[in-house]
Each structure stands twice: as structure tokens, then as C-alpha cells.
Amino acid sequence: MKERLIFGYDPFVLPFTFGMVFIILYLLTGTVRIILALDNDERKLLLKSFMPATLFKTFKDIIADCLIHVQIFKKNILLGYMHFSIAFGWFMLILVGHIEVMIYTPQRNGVLYYPVFFRYFVMETHETLRGSFFFFLMDLSLLLVLTGIGLAIYKRFHSRILGMRRTTKLRLGDKIALYSLWAIFPLRLLAESFTANISGGSFLTISINHLLNAFVTNPDHILPVWWGYSWALGLFLFALPFSRYMHIPTEILLIVLRNAGIKSSVSRDGYAESEIYSCSRCGICIDACPMTSKKRNIKFSSVYFIRLLRRRSTESLATADKCLMCNKCVDACPVGIDSTRLKLLKRQEMHVRSRTDYEYLQSIENKIDATDSVLYYAGCMTHLTPAIYKSLFKILKSANIKYTFLDIDGSICCGRPLFMSGDKESAKELINKNRELIRSSGCKTLILSCPICYKFFKEEYKLDGIDIVHHSVYINNLLTSGNIKLHKGIGSFVFHDPCELGRGSGIYNEPRELLSAIGIVKEASQEKNLSICCGGSLGSLTLSFSEREQIAKSSLNSLLTNNPDKLITACPLCLKSFSTYNTIPTRDIAQIVSENLI
Amino acid sequence: MIDFGYSLTSSSRISLDNINQKKLKKITAVEPDFLKCMACGSCAASCSAGNFTKVNLRMVILLLNRGMEKEAIALIEGCMLCGKCTLVCPRGINTRNLIINILKIYKEV
Numbered sequence: 001m002k003e004r005l006i007f008g009y010d011p012f013v014l015p016f017t018f019g020m021v022f023i024i025l026y027l028l029t030g031t032v033r034i035i036l037a038l039d040n041d042e043r044k045l046l047l048k049s050f051m052p053a054t055l056f057k058t059f060k061d062i063i064a065d066c067l068i069h070v071q072i073f074k075k076n077i078l079l080g081y082m083h084f085s086i087a088f089g090w091f092m093l094i095l096v097g098h099i100e101v102m103i104y105t106p107q108r109n110g111v112l113y114y115p116v117f118f119r120y121f122v123m124e125t126h127e128t129l130r131g132s133f134f135f136f137l138m139d140l141s142l143l144l145v146l147t148g149i150g151l152a153i154y155k156r157f158h159s160r161i162l163g164m165r166r167t168t169k170l171r172l173g174d175k176i177a178l179y180s181l182w183a184i185f186p187l188r189l190l191a192e193s194f195t196a197n198i199s200g201g202s203f204l205t206i207s208i209n210h211l212l213n214a215f216v217t218n219p220d221h222i223l224p225v226w227w228g229y230s231w232a233l234g235l236f237l238f239a240l241p242f243s244r245y246m247h248i249p250t251e252i253l254l255i256v257l258r259n260a261g262i263k264s265s266v267s268r269d270g271y272a273e274s275e276i277y278s279c280s281r282c283g284i285c286i287d288a289c290p291m292t293s294k295k296r297n298i299k300f301s302s303v304y305f306i307r308l309l310r311r312r313s314t315e316s317l318a319t320a321d322k323c324l325m326c327n328k329c330v331d332a333c334p335v336g337i338d339s340t341r342l343k344l345l346k347r348q349e350m351h352v353r354s355r356t357d358y359e360y361l362q363s364i365e366n367k368i369d370a371t372d373s374v375l376y377y378a379g380c381m382t383h384l385t386p387a388i389y390k391s392l393f394k395i396l397k398s399a400n401i402k403y404t405f406l407d408i409d410g411s412i413c414c415g416r417p418l419f420m421s422g423d424k425e426s427a428k429e430l431i432n433k434n435r436e437l438i439r440s441s442g443c444k445t446l447i448l449s450c451p452i453c454y455k456f457f458k459e460e461y462k463l464d465g466i467d468i469v470h471h472s473v474y475i476n477n478l479l480t481s482g483n484i485k486l487h488k489g490i491g492s493f494v495f496h497d498p499c500e501l502g503r504g505s506g507i508y509n510e511p512r513e514l515l516s517a518i519g520i521v522k523e524a525s526q527e528k529n530l531s532i533c534c535g536g537s538l539g540s541l542t543l544s545f546s547e548r549e550q551i552a553k554s555s556l557n558s559l560l561t562n563n564p565d566k567l568i569t570a571c572p573l574c575l576k577s578f579s580t581y582n583t584i585p586t587r588d589i590a591q592i593v594s595e596n597l598i
Numbered sequence: 599m600i601d602f603g604y605s606l607t608s609s610s611r612i613s614l615d616n617i618n619q620k621k622l623k624k625i626t627a628v629e630p631d632f633l634k635c636m637a638c639g640s641c642a643a644s645c646s647a648g649n650f651t652k653v654n655l656r657m658v659i660l661l662l663n664r665g666m667e668k669e670a671i672a673l674i675e676g677c678m679l680c681g682k683c684t685l686v687c688p689r690g691i692n693t694r695n696l697i698i699n700i701l702k703i704y705k706e707v
Contacts, residue, residue, distance in 0.1 A: 355701040357675040360651040380646045380680035410649030413678035421679055421698060430678060538681045541698065544631070545690030576685055 001104040001131060004123040004198065008105070012227040013113040019237030020112050026241050027249055030277070034253065037270035042262045049260030058259045066251050067091055071334040075284065076163030078151065085148030087248075092141035100134055116233070119192045120226050124200035131200065139202035142192075145185045153182060166292070168283040168303050173242030180235040181245065187229040194222040244281035251335060254278040264338065267316075267345040268309055275337045279306045285329035285339070290533045293554035297322070297547065302329040302339035309342065318542070320346040324551075325420055325539025326499040331529050347422030347541075354425040361412060361433045366440035373402035375443035377434075377457075379450040380413050381572035388449050388572055391594035392471050398597050399483040403447070406437060416456035417538040427460075435461055447474050449590070451501035451571045452538065458505065470501060472570040472589045476510040479517055485598040491519040493592070494564035496555070496578070497531035498571035511570050511589050518596045522562040532558055534569075536577030552577050560584065568592055616665030621703050625662070628699045631691040635659045641683035641693055651676045655683055655693060658700065671705050 038046065049058065064070045067088050073080030097115035101108055104122065108114040114121065124131070155162045170178065189208065192201060196209035240246055254274045264272040281303050291297040298304075300322045308316035320343035327340050368375075374396075378389050389405075396403050415430035438446060438461075445467045448454045454470045457463065469477075478484045493515050501507050508528045515521045526532055535551030556578065559567055567582055569575055570589045579586040626632050639656045647653040653676045661670035674697060683693040 353707045355675065355705045355707055356677065358678075360676055364650060380678075380682050381685075383646070384644060384682055384685060411646055412650075413646050413680040415678075417681050417694070418679045421694070423679075536685065538694070542692065542695050544692060573685070 001122050001200075002125055003105055003108075003121055005121055008108050008111065008114065008121050010117075010120065010223075010226075012223065012230045013117055014230070015227075015234030016116060016230040016237070017113045017234075019234035023237045023240055023249075030250075030273075031253060034257075034270060034273050037273065038262065039265070039270075042260075042265075042270070045260045045262055046257065049256065054259055058256055061255045061259060062252055065255060065335075066248075069334070071336075075332075075334065079155075079162040079164065082148050082151040082155065082162065085144045086152070089141045089143075089145035089148065093138065093145070096134060096137050096141065100138075103130075103134075117226065117230070119195050119199040119201070119205075120222075123198050127200070132202065135200055135202035135205075139204040142185065142189060143204055146189065149182055149185050164283060164287060166283055166286045166298065168244075168281045168286065171243075173239050174244050174281070177236055177239035177243035177245045180232045180239065183232040184229070184236060187225060187232050191222075191225040191229045194225055244279070247278045247280040247335065250274060250277040251280075254335070254337075258336065264341055264345060267342050267349055268312065272309075272342055272345070275339075275342065276306050276310045278335050279303065279310075279337055280335060281307065282334065284332050284334060288328045288332040288530075290324060290326060290328065290535070290551045290555065291322070291543070291547065294550060296550065302333075302337075302343075305343065306337070306339060309346070316346060317350050319343075321541040322543060323540060324499075324533050324535075324537040324543065326533035326537055327503045328499075328530070328533070331503050344420065344422070347420075348424055349422075351422035354423050356418075356423070356426040356429075358426070358429045358433075361429065364412070364433065364437075366437055368404060368406055368437060368441045370404035370406070370441040370443035373404045373443070374445040374447055375406050375438065375441055376403050376447045376449075377406045377411065377414075377438070377453065379407070379411055379448065379453040379572075381452065381576070382449040383407075383411060385572040385575055385588070388471075388575070388588045388590050391588065391590040392447070392449065392475075394594045395475055395478070395484060395590065395597065399478050401478075401483070404441065404443070406441065412437075414450075414453040414456045415460070416452050419456070419460070420539050421541055431460060435463065438463060438466065445469065447471050449572060449588075451498045451504065452573065455500045455504045470505070470507060470570065472501070472511040472514060473507060475590065475593055476514040479514060484593075486517045486593065487596045487598050488517060489519050489596065491566060492522050492562075492564045493519055493566050493568045494522045494524050494559050494562065495527070495589075496524070496534065496559055496567060496569040496574055497528055498569060498574050499531070499533050499537065501570055502531055503529055511568075514589060514593065515568060518592060519565075522564045524559045525561040526558045531555075534571075534574040534577040536573045538573070548577070549581070552581050556582055566592065612664045614665060617663070618665065618667065621667075622662065624703050625696070625699055629692060629696045631689065632659070632696055634689040634691055636689060638688060640686040640688060644682045644686045645677075646680045646682060647676045647678050653677050655697065662700070662704075667704050670700070674700055675705065677701075 069080055069083040072083050097118055100118055101115045159167045193205045193208035193212055196205040257271050257274055262271045266272060283303055285302040286292055286298055289301040292301055300319050305316060305319040308319060323343050325340050330338055330340050382388050412434055413430055415427035419427035443466060447469055449471045457468050495511055495515055497508060512521055532555035533551060534555055535548040567578060567584055567586045568589050575586055575588050637656050637660060641655040642648055645653050652673055654673050658670045658674045677697050679694055681694055687693055
């Protein structure tokens with residue numbers, strides 16, 4: 001193998017080279033900007049993350065998420081293969097290309113364009129086994145990428161085959177990047193095939209070369225194809241920052257920052273910026289979002305919210321306000337972008353000053369004493385559905401457990417609805433008063449019926465030393481410890497995972513274990529982490545009654561697929577939202593347990 | 599004046615001239631369901647904050663429609679935004695959005 005051209009240069013490399021220089025400068029500036037926007041603590045975390053243990057994990061995550069795309073494989077094998085083949089194949093082309101330059105033309109090491117157009121600049125002097133090996137590897141990688149590109153083109157027209165009902169609408173930047181991306185590899189194949197009789201090749205390029213020779217005998221056709229290949233690359237690289245394909249380089253930074261333990265603290269800059277640019281706008285969150293059933297409200301899904309944030313548009317607030325905050329999109333996101341957090345931060349930023357007045361809280365006395373009993377806090381929602389706490393008390397009595405009802409005379413809200421509306425300061429006042437009441441009661445265990453309160457108590461209340469349990473878990477513990485006995489019947493149930501209990505707090509199994517002691521637990525078409533919000537979520541500020549109705553109905557559709565006798569949930573809000581539209585009885589888990597006590 | 603041991607209450611006459619139409623329009627623009635309220639009082643009856651203080655959404659809507667803004671604000675600023683009123687409202691009004699916007703538009707801070 002030796003160089004064919006003396007200077008190792010031809011003007012056709014220019015489009016690619018300019019594109020590459022542009023994108024390297026762009027990425028460097030972007031990285032510096034993001035790191036500058038981090039505060040001191042976050043930067044310290046980042047430094048710490050360069051310790052071997054974290055670095056190894058980061059390295060592993062980058063391989064798994066950016067090259068192999070494990071997360072997407074989990075969603076759909078074809079979709080996973082499409083991403084894997086393009087990313088991994090392309091990576092191999094770049095890597096082996098560099099190795100070839102290092103081995104055969106070491107004098108061109110470090111020349112930006114050389115590994116990319118290697119086969120134009122070299123000629124094969126004699127065939128070697130090593131050379132054939134590299135050629136084979138290159139052709140194989142190219143074939144891998146081409147199959148991926150083929151799938152990608154097919155996906156544009158029939159996304160359902162690849163497990164996606166809806167995909168995002170493309171903008172101009174996306175289109176340029178997309179079409180040039182599609183063009184890059186077929187052009188590369190063609191270009192390398194044209195020169196395969198000079199530079200050598202393997203099964204793919206040599207065969208096409210033979211075919212081409214049969215039709216195109218004029219070697220002047222070589223250069224235009226190489227020009228085309230270079231232009232496709234150049235266009236792609238120039239369009240990259242203005243397209244969704246920016247996630248390819250940015251995701252690496254996101255993984256580094258995430259593994260350092262950094263979380264977004266503002267909705268647009270610093271870590272958030274790395275999240276926003278890592279969004280590939282794949283649209284998986286569109287299908288996941290409960291609001292988008294019946295093709296409504298697609299523009300309010302997370303992908304478009306992030307796009308609005310990226311453009312610093314003021315409309316992003318309206319999208320943030322609409323969100324149910326059920327976290328289903330975050331759970332589904334293959335990149336791991338916490339868009340709910342970004343929406344919450346957006347609300348907090350726009351909610352300039354708190355306008356509430358809670359002076360009256362000070363006059364509430366701390367007179368509850370629960371030193372020798374478990375404390376129960378019903379919360380606002382359970383006060384609307386008193387059957388839940390009445391049933392729970394019946395269960396506690398049959399297990400001979402002494403309890404104290406903290407908010408028997410009406411509750412002070414836990415503060416999560418206010419917190420989610422963006423008013424952090426006002427929520428703090430509610431937290432402080434509730435914490436004071438709970439602390440002064442001297443309780444060791446606090447039982448909650450409402451998952452909204454449960455999540456908030458666990459995360460924001462800082463009640464160290466007090467065991468905070470949701471009633472579904474508490475009752476299940478009573479059952480496993482033998483304190484209550486249940487009558488097992490033949491009734492069948494389906495369990496609806498409330499957002500805040502399931503995705504929010506990771507409790508999926510305890511309620512199901514409990515239900516299986518009473519009857520048969522049937523599956524819903526989408527359950528556990530895929531569970532659809534009941535539509536009642538307090539996360540949304542502007543969702544209208546009819547939109548909520550739509551969500552409740554589509555959630556019921558999924559729940560009732562296997563014809564259960566009863567729908568069981570563990571959240572007073574879900575209970576209330578479902579009972580209006582449900583065709584079968586809706587019960588809280590405490591109710592159904594108390595009905596089946598022996 | 600001679601003290602008779604009793605007095606007359608101040609006038610409770612409603613003056614529609616006091617209504618700030620601009621603000622009222624703003625409210626109806628962001629939450630059109632504001633006009634749907636039939637003053638049944640379900641919101642006030644179920645109110646968490648209403649257990650401790652005078653928070654009363656039904657009254658607030660009534661007062662705003664009569665141009666009595668100060669009195670209205672005093673009845674709403676204690677709201678904890680828990681959302682019970684949204685759930686019980688027979689007219690399906692998004693009361694939380696309404697409350698947030700009433701405070702935003704009428705309460706100066």
C-alpha cells in the first residue's frame with residue numbers, strides 16, 4: 001500500500017474539512033459554556049467524577065448508550081438495531097480508518113480528512129493478509145451502517161414497524177442533516193467502489209467495482225462521487241448544531257455530567273443545556289405521554305417542550321404548565337433526560353413571587369400525641385374519599401395496632417401541589433407546619449394514604465428517624481407478619497399503579513402481593529412503569545376537564561383489557577378520577593382488604 | 599350624633615362601576631371556565647384551607663364579578679392549592695388555574 005498522490009490532497013476534501021473544523025469548534029465552545037455555567041459545587045462533583053471508579057462507569061455507560069444503544073434495544077429490537085448499526089458501524093469506520101492511516105501512511109497521521117478519504121489517496125501495491133483483514137472490516141462496517149440507513153429510511157414511512165406510532169415533525173435543520181446522513185454512506189460505498197480497483201477493497205466494494213466497470217468504463221466518474229461524498233459529510237456536519245442529530249456528540253457530555261451526580265438547577269443552562277442538546281427528538285415520549293391519546297395535545301409532549309427550551313422560546317412555559325408530571329416520558333426516554341424536572345424548574349423560574357398568605361397556620365396547635373401509636377396523615381385527597389381511611393382503621397383495629405389520626409379536623413396540605421405549581425417558597429411554609437405537627441407528636445411510624453403526600457414526605461420533609469410508609473405497603477407488612485388474615489376468593493382484580501407511587505416512589509410489588517392474597521391479579525395492557533395517569537394529576541395546571549376525561553378513559557381502556565372484576569388502586573385521587581367513568585367497581589386497596597378480613 | 603346603642607351597617611350596595619373590566623377579561627382569557635361558575639359552593643365546602651380560615655372560592659368569584667377585589671383577595675390568599683375544589687366542581691372548572699391567575703392578576707406584590 002502506498003500513496004497515490006504526492007501531496008495527499010485534493011480539493012474535494014474541503015467541504016468535509018471545513019465541516020469538521022466547524023463542528024469541533026462548536027462542540028468545544030459548547031462544552032466550555034456548559035462547564036462555565038455550573039456552580040462551584042457542581043464543578044467539584046465533576047472533578048471528583050474523574051476518579052477511576054466513576055470514570056469506568058462513565059466509560060461503560062458511553063459504550064452502552066452511545067454505541068450499542070442498550071436502552072433502545074429494550075424498547076424495540078429493530079429500532080435498537082437501527083441505532084446500533086449506524087452508531088457502531090460508523091464508529092468502526094472511523095476507528096479502523098485511523099488504524100489504516102497509522103499503519104500504511106504514518107506520514108499523514110493527524111491529517112483531519114485523511115482517514116475518511118483514505119481509499120482515494122492510496123493504491124494497493126500487493127495484497128497482504130493484514131490488508132485484506134482491514135478491508136474486510138471496513139466493508140463489513142459499511143454494510144452494517146447501510147442496513148441501518150435502510151431501516152431509517154423505511155422508518156420515515158412506516159414507523160410503526162419499529163415500535164413507534166408517532167415520530168416528531170422535522171424542521172429545516174433536521175431535514176438537511178437527515179438527508180445528508182442518508183446520503184453519506186451510499187455515496188461512500190459508491191466512491192470506494194469506484195476506486196476499489198486502485199486502492200483495493202473487500203467483498204462489498206470490489207464486487208460493486210466489477211459491476212461498475214461493466215457499465216461505467218470512464219475513470220473520470222470517480223472524482224464527482226468523491227466530491228458528493230465529501231459534500232454530504234460537510235453538509236451533515238454544518239447542519240448538526242441546528243438539528244436533532246446534535247445528540248450524537250452531546251450525549252457523551254451528558255453521561256459524564258450525570259455520572260458526576262449533577263442535576264439541573266435551572267431550566268436552560270449548565271446541566272440542563274447538555275440535556276436539551278442531548279434530546280434526539282426520537283419522539284418516544286410522544287407515544288408515552290397520556291395527553292396525546294386521540295392525537296390531541298401532541299405539541300405539549302416533552303420533545304417539543306425541550307425544542308422550545310432549546311430555542312429559548314417563551315412558549316415553553318405554557319407547555320410546562322400543561323404537563324401532568326406523571327413522569328412516563330422520563331421513564332421512557334432512551335437518553336435519560338429528566339424533562340419533568342426541567343418543566344418544574346421552568347415553572348419555578350416564571351413564578352416570580354409567592355402571593356399566598358399562610359399566617360393562619362401559626363394558630364394551629366400542636367396537640368396531637370402519638371408517642372405510643374402509629375401516626376396517620378390522610379391529606380387533602382383522602383378527606384374527599386373517607387372510605388379509604390375508615391377501611392384502613394378497620395384493618396389496623398383487627399391487627400390490634402394503636403393509631404392516631406393527625407389531621408382528623410382537616411389537613412394542612414402536604415405542599416406538593418403548590419410545589420409542582422412552581423411556588424417553592426409557599427410550599428416550604430406548609431412543609432414546616434406539617435413537620436412541626438409530626439415531630440411534636442413523637443411518632444415513630446407515619447402512614448400515608450395518598451401517594452402524592454407520600455412522595456413529598458419522603459423527598460422533601462427530612463423526617464429522619466420516622467418511618468414513612470404508604471398504606472399499601474403497611475397493610476402488606478401486616479399480612480406477611482401474620483397480623484391480619486385475609487379471605488381468598490375467586491374475584492379478579494387489576495391494579496392501577498398511581499404515578500407518584502409507581503414511577504414516583506418505585507412501589508410496584510407490595511400492592512400486587514397484597515391483592516394476590518385476596519384474589520386473582522390480572523394484567524393491564526400497560527402497567528407498572530408504563531401505567532397511564534388517571535388524568536386527575538395535580539401536576540398539570542392548565543389541563544381542562546374534557547382533556548382529563550379523555551386521559552381517564554384511555555387509561556381505563558388499558559386497565560380493563562383482561563376483563564377484571566374490580567379495578568383497585570392505591571391513591572385517593574386515582575380512585576376519584578376513575579370512579580366517574582369506570583364500568584366496573586373502583587376500590588382503594590384498603591377498602592378491598594378490609595372487605596376480605598377474616 | 600346621639601348614640602342610640604345601635605348603628606346602621608355600611609351600605610352593601612353593589613356598584614358594577616367598580617369592576618375592573620380589563621382584569622376580568624384577562625381572567626376569562628386564561629381560564630374561560632370562570633364564567634361557568636354557578637356558585638354552588640362545593641369548592642368552599644370541601645376546601646382544606648377553609649377548615650382553618652375564610653378561604654372561599656365561590657365567594658371570590660362572586661366578589662370579583664361585583665368589583666370587590668380587596669375582599670376577594672383576602673378570601674383566596676390562604677389557598678393551599680391542594681386541588682380538592684377541582685375534583686368536586688360540578689361544572690368542571692379548573693379551579694387551581696383560576697386561583698393561580700386570580701392571585702397573579704389581582705394581588706400586587
